[in-house]
Amino acid sequence: MSKPIFELVNELxxxxxxxxxxxxxxxxxxxxxxxxxxxxxxxxxxxxxxDESIIQQIGDRAVTLYNDKSQGYQTALWLYxxxxxxxxxxxTAALANKIGEKVSLLGFLDKxxxxxxxxxxxxxxxxxxxxxxxxxxxxxxPGDSIGDFLGALGDYSxxxxxxxxxxxxxxxxxxLGPDFIQKVLSGFNTMSPxxxxxxxxxxxxxxxxxxxxxxxxxxFILQSFDSVSGWMSGFVNSxxxxxxxxxxxxxxxxDVADDKLDYLAAFLDVSTNYYEHTGIQxxxxxxxxxxxxxx
Amino acid sequence: MNFAKIQRILAPFLLGLLLLVSxxxxxxxxxxxxxxxxxxxxxxxxxxxxxxxxxSQFNKYFPKSGGGYQVVPAQEKKGFAEYKLKKDGKxxxxxxxxxxxxxxxxxxxxxxxxxxxxxxxxxxxGSNGTAVLVADRYQVKVQSRDPSFSQSDREAWLQKFxxxxxxxxx
Numbered sequence: 001m002s003k004p005i006f007e008l009v010n011e012l013x014x015x016x017x018x019x020x021x022x023x024x025x026x027x028x029x030x031x032x033x034x035x036x037x038x039x040x041x042x043x044x045x046x047x048x049x050x051d052e053s054i055i056q057q058i059g060d061r062a063v064t065l066y067n068d069k070s071q072g073y074q075t076a077l078w079l080y081x082x083x084x085x086x087x088x089x090x091x092t093a094a095l096a097n098k099i100g101e102k103v104s105l106l107g108f109l110d111k112x113x114x115x116x117x118x119x120x121x122x123x124x125x126x127x128x129x130x131x132x133x134x135x136x137x138x139x140x141x142p143g144d145s146i147g148d149f150l151g152a153l154g155d156y157s158x159x160x161x162x163x164x165x166x167x168x169x170x171x172x173x174x175x176l177g178p179d180f181i182q183k184v185l186s187g188f189n190t191m192s193p194x195x196x197x198x199x200x201x202x203x204x205x206x207x208x209x210x211x212x213x214x215x216x217x218x219x220f221i222l223q224s225f226d227s228v229s230g231w232m233s234g235f236v237n238s239x240x241x242x243x244x245x246x247x248x249x250x251x252x253x254x255d256v257a258d259d260k261l262d263y264l265a266a267f268l269d270v271s272t273n274y275y276e277h278t279g280i281q282x283x284x285x286x287x288x289x290x291x292x293x294x295x
Numbered sequence: 296m297n298f299a300k301i302q303r304i305l306a307p308f309l310l311g312l313l314l315l316v317s318x319x320x321x322x323x324x325x326x327x328x329x330x331x332x333x334x335x336x337x338x339x340x341x342x343x344x345x346x347x348x349x350x351s352q353f354n355k356y357f358p359k360s361g362g363g364y365q366v367v368p369a370q371e372k373k374g375f376a377e378y379k380l381k382k383d384g385k386x387x388x389x390x391x392x393x394x395x396x397x398x399x400x401x402x403x404x405x406x407x408x409x410x411x412x413x414x415x416x417x418x419x420x421g422s423n424g425t426a427v428l429v430a431d432r433y434q435v436k437v438q439s440r441d442p443s444f445s446q447s448d449r450e451a452w453l454q455k456f457x458x459x460x461x462x463x464x465x
Contacts, residue, residue, distance in 0.1 A: 004331045039327070047438065049421040060330035061342075061398065067334035068342035071372060140350060140372040155367055155379075290370055293377055293391035293436050294398045295420070 002074065005066040006039040006059065009284045013037075017253075018272040024249040025165050028239045033162035036281055046288045054295075061291035062284075072137035073283055075208070079137070080279025082204045083130045117176065119199065120265070121187040124171040124180070125225045126201040126209075127275065131163070132224055133208055134279065138286050146227050153231050159281040166274045168232055169246045175265030177243055178236075181229045188222040196221075343397050347374035348433075348464055353392040358455035366390065380437075380444075380452070387441040390452065392461060393434045401434055413454050425449040430462040 012035075013019055019035055026033070036042055043055050043062075066073045132149045141148045156164060172180035193214035196202050202209075202217075211217035235241070243261050254264065325331070333340055353376040360366045365381040374394035379386050395401050405416035405428040415427040415435075425446060426436035435456050437449040 004325070004327070006325055006327045006331075047421070048423050048440070051421050054421040056326060059327045063327045063330040064334040064340070065342045067331070067339065071342055139370050152368075286370060289377065289389065290372070290375060292424070292438065293389065294375060294393040294434070295401055 002077075005063055005073075005284065005287065008077075008280050009037065009039040009042055012277060012280060018274050018277050020253050021170070021250065021268060021272050022162055022166060022274055022278070024252065025162065025169060025246075027245075027249055028165050028169075028241065029161055032157065033159055033278075036159070036285075039284065042281075042284045043288050043292075046285055047292045049292075057295045058288060058291045061295050062287040065287055065290060066283075072140065073287060076134040076137040077279065077283055079130045079134045079205060079208060080276050080283075083127055083201060084273040084276040117183070118187060118191075118195070120171070120175045121184045122191075122196065122199045123201045123269075124167070124176070125184050125188060125221050126199075126205065127167055127171055128228060129209055129221050129224050130205055130275075131167070132228075133205075133210075138283065146224055149224075150227055150231070153228065158285070159278040163275065163278040163282070165235070166278070168235055169241065170265065170268050170272075170274070172232070173236070173241060173243045173246055174261050174268070177261075181225075181233055184225055185222070185229065188218065188225070191218065193218055343372070343374050347394040347396045349373055350376040350392075352464055353433075353461065356392070356457040356460040357390060358452060379440075385441065387439070387444045388449070388452065389436075389438045389440060390456075391434075391436045391438075392456075393436070395428070395432055395434050398434075402428060402431070412450055413458055415458060417450075417453075419446070425453060427453055427458065429458050430465040432465055433461050435461060 014035065014037055022033060022035070036045055039059060040055060043058050044050065047054075047058065049055060049058070065071055069075075132146065135149050135152065136145055139148075139152070153164070176183050196218050197214055206214075206217060209217045209220060211220040247261060247264060250264070250268075254267065334342065350371040350373060354368075354371070357376070357378050358366055363382055364387075367379045367381055368377075369379045369389070370377040374397045375391070376393075377389060377391040380388040380390055393401075404418040404420065405426075408416065408418040410417045410419075412425075412427050415429055417425065417427045419425050420436070420438075423439040424436055425438075426434050429435055435453060435458065437452045439445070439449060
């Protein structure tokens with residue numbers, strides 16, 4: 001059986017690479033993300049209530065809501081967790097590919113390892129679709145509601161906005177450069193369904209991606225990414241984001257060289273799980289909000 | 296005493312010590328363990344019963360944006376709908392309608408309060424919530440999310456719902 005929601009929230013770390021990497025993005029959205037951890041603490045912070053009997057009632061109801069699979073909260077968590085572990089495997093593949101480029105002896109790895117850039121474009125697009133599908137699961141709207149998601153994106157705040165900031169920076173700007181949006185769009189336009197099928201990130205979550213078959217899912221991913229591209233480029237431009245200034249803010253705990261940003265991206269990929277971390281925080285917040293309304 | 300003998304004695308000793316330490320480290324059960332047990336396993340109580348009203352049916356009875364306030368959709372599930380109330384881009388309150396078929400104990404507070412708003416039984420919940428019970432079934436609630444949003448604001452916003460419309464859903 002999966003872990004109770006209160007344990008998941010209580011076990012969220014207050015330090016480590018994931019938390020440090022997210023804190024490094026505070027310069028983009030100052031004060032927006034507080035790394036809220038602890039189940040009771042979440043209830044108190046979200047509702048402002050201090051009465052222990054009220055907190056107990058809210059927590060009990062939130063636990064019950066989470067455990068009812070029909071409510072979608074567990075599916076959302078599964079998505080956040082799975083896309084994280086998928087990206088860890090991808091990270092290993094991407095690193096192997098890097099070695100392949102440097103050392104000729106290992107050059108044959110190119111044949112079985114996707115090109116780092118292609119793998120990254122798929123990874124980024126799949127993560128974005130996971131955000132969309134998880135959003136729909138948590139908020140109770142149909143899973144292909146790109147329009148609803150776009151509407152809500154403008155209102156994203158706290159850990160949800162931080163997750164999107166990290167997506168743009170760690171999965172877009174750093175590994176793919178300033179034209180990451182174009183790279184994903186053109187990459188998907190020329191991609192065959194077979195290529196998508198070979199991708200670990202896609203495979204791990206494909207059962208929950210709308211579209212019917214791989215071709216349809218590819219189109220859904222492309223359509224979703226295209227729809228959100230305006231928001232993403234607006235985010236990058238309005239905050240003057242570049243791969244360099246994002247990397248610079250990471251340099252307090254990672255030794256970064258400007259010409260090694262692809263290594264930095266691969267390192268972040270295998271060593272952090274910001275999607276799962278902030279995903280649990282989003283989930284806890286939504287559960288508490290609903291529970292607090294229903295008691 | 297040779298080395299092998301020491302090893303023979305040491306191994307069970309260390310194992311025992313490990314067990315002792317790990318058993319002491321076991322945490323006290325969570326205050327939510329009872330709810331966890333009741334909502335998992337074969338005889339689990341579902342969080343939402345199938346007779347409850349669809350959240351989408353509540354939408355049109357929510358207050359509209361106006362007077363410097365924005366009403367923004369947040370969650371919509373079976374038996375539940377929620378909107379955020381924003382002012383100057385900041386969350387000031389949460390507006391919700393829920394079906395108490397899923398939370399029967401939520402009705403108790405209305406019996407003991409003796410308070411009414413717009414003719415419906417009303418109650419305060421904690422320090423930030425005020426609610427009315429419509430048609431003895433639907434809980435309409437406003438919760439402050441900013442200190443500037445007072446109890447009288449909550450009461451005023453409760454009256455901006457189409458409470459009669461909600462009552463007719465039953």
